[in-house]
Amino acid sequence: MEEGRPAAQPEDPLDEVQEPVTATADVVICGAGIAGISAAYHLSLRKPSLRILLVDSGPPLGLTSDKSTEAYRNWWPGPDGAMVRLMNRSIDLLEELARATGNAFRLNRRGYLYVTADPERAETLLQAAEQTAREGAGPVRRHTGSPGDPPYLPSPPEGFEGLPDGVDAFLDPGLIRRRFPYLTDQAVAVFHVRRCGWLSAHRLGMLLLEQARARGVAFRSARLVGVEVRGGRVQAVRLSVPGGEETVATGCLVNAAGPFLREVARMLDVELPVFCELHCKVMFPDVEGVIPRDAPLIIGADPLQLPWSEEERDLLQEMGRSELLGVLPGGAHLRPEGGPESPYVLMLWPYATRPVDPVFPIPEDPLFPEVVLRGLTTLIPGLRIYISRMPRPAVDGGYYVRTPENRPLIGPLPVAGAYVIGALSGFGIMAAMGAGELLAAHILGEGLPDYAPAFTLDRYERPDYRARLHAWGETWQL
Known part of the structure; x- marks a missing residue:
């Protein structure tokens, strides 16, 4: 269910070997992004006899899953630790798969650097680190520049074995400058998660799809246009295919439609509490070598007001872009892209996150690369060299699908036989393995982990959960 997408190109190998739609399927999964593929992978792994049909109007992973920063983390402060436990399980599964495949998808563990120049925010981040430690993310190691500091093991550029978890909290500005000389001198605290x-x-998504197909999962290039429900139970789905419509009888439909999650749910007369945000990223060649090629993912935690000149401020007012003149939220981040010989850097900053309707191709904002670059110069001053002569950037992106509290939806829907795996807002790649495993357990009636209730749709019906929503704090979205 992904209208507005370009059709799959003829050279796509999945178009050359197109399985015919069967008259029946045990499970139909709508959406071949990383969530739908993971669901198919885990279902077929647990029960290879299932007839699973994966449908998408475009090529697998072609809408938003391949437009991400491809990063992962278990740093998810929250009121109950559910996100930490889900992510820890998902990362466990990623590491198991990496070991089994010779690290075919190049998993590394460089970590995230959260940087702040605000002493109050430094204390907030330290409290968040202690909270995630209690929830199972690993210990907090404080580095203050004193002889009694714990040892610090820098992250290697590649690999993930034998490295610490938790957080290394650098709380001495002098020590920060020695360890991370490319960061601003204004930094008072750095948290290496x-x-x-x-x-x-x-590579991860195609590996999962390849293994799922080897166990009998069928892929069909088609668009879901209707769901037949009788007696409160899913009976069949209708697919738009070249030449008309086809009906597939099934008792199980998985809504993994990404930005079109709400539209597919409405075919079941179900309303999902989700909305879309447009998130873009910039890739450009760091020809001056400002960012070390072995750097972690670097995140500015502080809100920013960009230093526009008076002429620039007047021009932005004339362009109707006055929102760029005020204080913008924190979260500007970047990381190296490619190997040691690559000059490329990925840059992102979700400074505008109003709800929008998904449109493809995504709308262009000609100011986005410069705004992101200017925001990151406050974090890494060496990037200022590019403000007047930025190398030609490449911009792409997609939509974050969010619930109000930025937690996913994984589990059954009110219609018998209908399930959802989605609202993986900016964390689809990192959560996919854990989310797919959890959804498979729901569908197959297996035992559920203790964090499962935190992600089902019926959580919004629980009075205690609704009460907590009113006091929900930082969602830790990037």
Whole structure:
């Protein structure tokens, strides 16, 4: 269910070997992004006899899953630790798969660096670190520049074995300058979160799809246009295919439609509490070598007001872009892209996150690369060299699908036989393995982990959960 997408190109190998739609399927999964592929992978792994049909109007991983920063983390402060436990399980599964495949998708564990120049925010981040430690993310190691400091093991550029978890909290500005000389001198605290890094999202997704197909999962290039429900139970789905419509009888439909999660749910007369945000990223060649090629993912935690000149401020007012003149939220971040010989850097900053309707191709904002670059110069001053002569950037992106509290939806829907795996807002790659495993347990009636209730749709019906929503704090979205 992904209208507005370009059709799959003829050279796509999945178009050359197209399985015919069967008259029946045990499970139909709508959406071949990383969530839908993971669901198919885990279902077929647990029960290979299932007839599973994966449908998408475009090529697998072609809408938003291959437009991410491809990063992962278990740093998820929250009121109950559910996100930490889900992510820890998902990362466990990623590491198991990496070991089994010779790290075919290049999982690394460079970590995330959260940087702040605000002493009050430094204390907030330290409290968040202690909270995630209690929830199972690993210990907090404080580095203050004193002889009694714990040892610090820098992250290697590649690999993930034998490295610490938890957080290394650098709380001495002099020590920060020695360890991370490319950061601003204004930094008063740096938090190196360790069970974090990135991977090749496309390689991961195609590996999961390849293994699922080897166990009998069928892929069909088609668009879901209707669901037949009788007696409160899913009976069949209708697919738009070249030449007309086809009906597939099934008792189980998985809504993994990404940005079109709400539209598919409405075919079941179910309303999902989700909305879309447009998130873009910039890739450009760091020809001056400002960012070390072995750097972690670097995140500015502080809100920013960009230093526009008076002429620039007047021009932005004339362009109707006055929102760029005020204080913008924190979260500007970047990381190296590619190996040691690559000059490329990925840059992102979610400074505008109003709800929007998903449109493809995504709308262009000609100011986005410069705004992101200017924001990151406050974090890494060496980047200022590019403000007047930025190398030609490449911009792409997709939509974050969010619930109000930025937690996913994984589990059954009110219609019998209908399930959802989605609202993986900016954390689809890192959560996919854990989310797919959890959804498979729901569908197959297996035992559920203790964090499962935190992600089902019926959580919004619980009075205690609704009460907590009113006091929900930072969602830790990037």
